[in-house]
Amino acid sequence: AQTVTQSQPEMSVQEAETVTLSCTYDTSESNYYLFWYKQPPSRQMILVIRQEAYKQQNATENRFSVNFQKAAKSFSLKISDSQLGDTAMYFCAFMKTSGTYKYIFGTGTRLKVLA
Amino acid sequence: DTAVSQTPKYLVTQMGNDKSIKCEQNLGHDTMYWYKQDSKKFLKIMFSYNNKELIINETVPNRFSPKSPDKAHLNLHINSLELGDSAVYFCASSPRTGRGYEQYFGPGTRLTVT
Numbered sequence: 001a002q003t004v005t006q007s008q009p010e011m012s013v014q015e016a017e018t019v020t021l022s023c024t025y026d027t028s029e030s031n032y033y034l035f036w037y038k039q040p041p042s043r044q045m046i047l048v049i050r051q052e053a054y055k056q057q058n059a060t061e062n063r064f065s066v067n068f069q070k071a072a073k074s075f076s077l078k079i080s081d082s083q084l085g086d087t088a089m090y091f092c093a094f095m096k097t098s099g100t101y102k103y104i105f106g107t108g109t110r111l112k113v114l115a
Numbered sequence: 116d117t118a119v120s121q122t123p124k125y126l127v128t129q130m131g132n133d134k135s136i137k138c139e140q141n142l143g144h145d146t147m148y149w150y151k152q153d154s155k156k157f158l159k160i161m162f163s164y165n166n167k168e169l170i171i172n173e174t175v176p177n178r179f180s181p182k183s184p185d186k187a188h189l190n191l192h193i194n195s196l197e198l199g200d201s202a203v204y205f206c207a208s209s210p211r212t213g214r215g216y217e218q219y220f221g222p223g224t225r226l227t228v229t
Contacts, residue, residue, distance in 0.1 A: 101163075
């Protein structure tokens with residue numbers, strides 16, 4: 001069975017600074033996807049970034065980038081130039097590409113951006 | 116236009132009642148899901164339907180019954196509500212192909228059982 005671990009329950013960062021959220025996972029699958037979702041106080045789940053396991057290049061989306069280390073089963077999210085609107089819960093999620101297509105979520109990291 | 120909508124957004128009810136949450140997606144996706152987010156924010160899959168066929172049924176009490184009248188709708192019916200059912204329930208949909216199987220979430224339904 002797959003598991004996803006987010007070891008940082010809470011983090012804070014000053015506005016305009018950079019922060020890294022960690023995520024590790026355990027799987028015997030070779031093909032899968034990894035995701036970071038953001039859940040602001042509005043409760044809406046918003047996709048931040050996605051990584052295909054077969055791609056060695058780290059995904060980037062504007063101020064968001066990942067450090068994907070497949071051998072180490074690590075998938076961290078880096079937020080550059082943090083903004084107040086980045087304050088949210090961040091969830092790491094795993095999905096294998098065979099069988100049923102369900103997310104396995106981590107327990108989340110609550111990020112607070114300080115003015 | 117809202118891609119994935121849920122009704123109601125808030126639901127307060129008493130123990131023992133039966134309630135339903137409705138979900139609709141206008142994205143043309145084949146697959147829909149129900150997730151439960153507990154008070155500690157932990158998200159867990161409950162059910163998934165693909166083209167009206169149940170494909171995921173996690174360890175969920177029989178009091179929870181999903182129904183998919185067509186591939187654009189997935190409703191969740193809960194019988195004999197218990198205090199422990201209080202949570203936020205999210206509906207999601209995905210195309211299962213392309214775009215990394217991204218799932219699109221509804222706004223959530225906060226269920227409070229008193």
